[in-house]
Amino acid sequence: MGFKLGILGLGTVGCGTVQLLLDSDGRHPLLEEIEIYRVGVRSLDKPREVKLPPGVITTDLETIVNDPEIDIVVEVMGGLEPARELMLKAIRNGKHVVTANKAVISRFGEELYTAANQAGVYVMLEASVGGGIPVIQPLKQSLxxxxxxxxxxxxxxxxxxxxxxxxxxxxxxxxxxxxxxNLGYAEADPTADVEGLDAADKIAILASIAFDGGIRREDVYCEGIRQVSKTDISYAQKLGFVIKLLAIAKKLIKYPYL
Ligand SMILES: NC(=O)c1ccc[n+]([C@@H]2O[C@H](COP(=O)([O-])OP(=O)(O)OC[C@H]3O[C@@H](n4cnc5c(N)ncnc54)[C@H](OP(=O)(O)O)[C@@H]3O)[C@@H](O)[C@H]2O)c1
Incomplete structure (x- = not known):
């Protein structure tokens, strides 16, 4: 039995996902059982790095999450809405959801997990934090x-x-x-990265997994690197330090055994 995939978004991550799925050569045979059934985008006219059969790409993302043929919805469109609402609809329609969306998961993770538990489906979010490492699955397994x-x-x-x-x-x-x-390592609008917002989303997700939920994204203190100057770097160096943007989550309640 094969699985039909509905992918929401065909940008950087969406194209990478499609390329990987279409090139099953030398990869696990299970990959061949996955069919890219529909892909949702904003604009049909945009040139794409991947070639898909006619009729696969659509601008009607609602039909993807409501299509009874689709087993798994992969959300790689980003942003809060309509990504959150579309994922919720997919879950309520009994579809598993795979997402790379740290912004939605760090703010609405609990809502999505609750809906998924009720519907008996999975929400997989490895790509939302350090997709290439990976970190979420090992963290869950070690709990x-x-x-x-x-x-x-x-x-x-x-x-x-x-x-x-x-x-x-x-x-x-x-x-x-x-x-x-220029090299494509930073976005045209670098705010999410340089102000620490991206890292804050990610640590909220990791802390929620590590500490059994309940971490609210708005409670995460956040400081970026925009104000770091050459002088700061050289002072740090003289003192034997380097300046890094660290994400830190600490449990303040001490266990009696410690
Ligand atoms: N880029 C990375 O390195 C990276 C790494 C890890 C996780 N992520 C996460 O992955 C997600 C996607 O990132 P990305 O860099 O691939 O974004 P992107 O390049 O901007 O691609 C977004 C895609 O979603 C589509 N889209 C967005 N809003 C839409 C809407 N309202 N209706 C229909 N289609 C819509 C766009 O359609 P059009 O193409 O027609 O505009 C585009 O194809 C984000 O949550 C991001 O945080 C990204």
Whole structure:
């Protein structure tokens, strides 16, 4: 039996996903059982990096999440709405959901998981945090045996690239940012990365998994790197430090066994 996929979005991540699914050569045979049945986009006229059969791409994303033929909805469109609403509809229609959307998961994760539990379907979100690492599945698997007290890490590639170059070349934030944008490492609007918002979304998700839910995204303190100057970097260096954008979640309640 094969599985029919409805993909919401055909941008950077959507195209990568489609390319991977269409190139099953040398990969697991299960991949051949997955059919890209519908792909939802905003504009039909946009040139795409992938070629799909006529009729697969549509601008009507509602029909994808309501289509009884579709087993799994892959949400790679980004943004809060209509991504959240479409995922909820897919779940209520009995479809498994795979998402890369850290913004929705960090704010509305509980709502989606509750709906998924009621519908008896999965919400898979590995790609929402460090998609290439991976981190979510190992974290979930370790929950039963470990007593996790803290989750800490560098979880934003763009800011790490900028800070590393500022450190190694003595360059200014603005010049490295401009370079990163030219190279495609930073978005045209870099706010989510350089203000720490992307990292805050990700640590809210990791902390919610590690500490059994209940982490509200709006409670995550957030500070970016825009104000980091060459002087800061060189002072840090003189003192034997490097400046990094760290995401830190710590449990404040002490267990009696500690
Ligand atoms: N880019 C990364 O490296 C990366 C890594 C990990 C996770 N993510 C996450 O993956 C998700 C997608 O990111 P991306 O970089 O692939 O975004 P993107 O390149 O901007 O692609 C978004 C896609 O969704 C479609 N779309 C957006 N809003 C829509 C709407 N209202 N109706 C119909 N189609 C809509 C767009 O259609 P058109 O093409 O017609 O405009 C586009 O194909 C985001 O949640 C992001 O946070 C991204």
């Amino acid at each position: 039963s045996v470990n007593r996790i007290q803290a989750v800490t890490g560098i979880i934003n590639g763009t800011t790490n690239y900028i800070l590393t170059r500022m450190q190694s070349e003595g360059s200014s934030f603005d010049s490295v940012l401009a370079d990163a944008q």
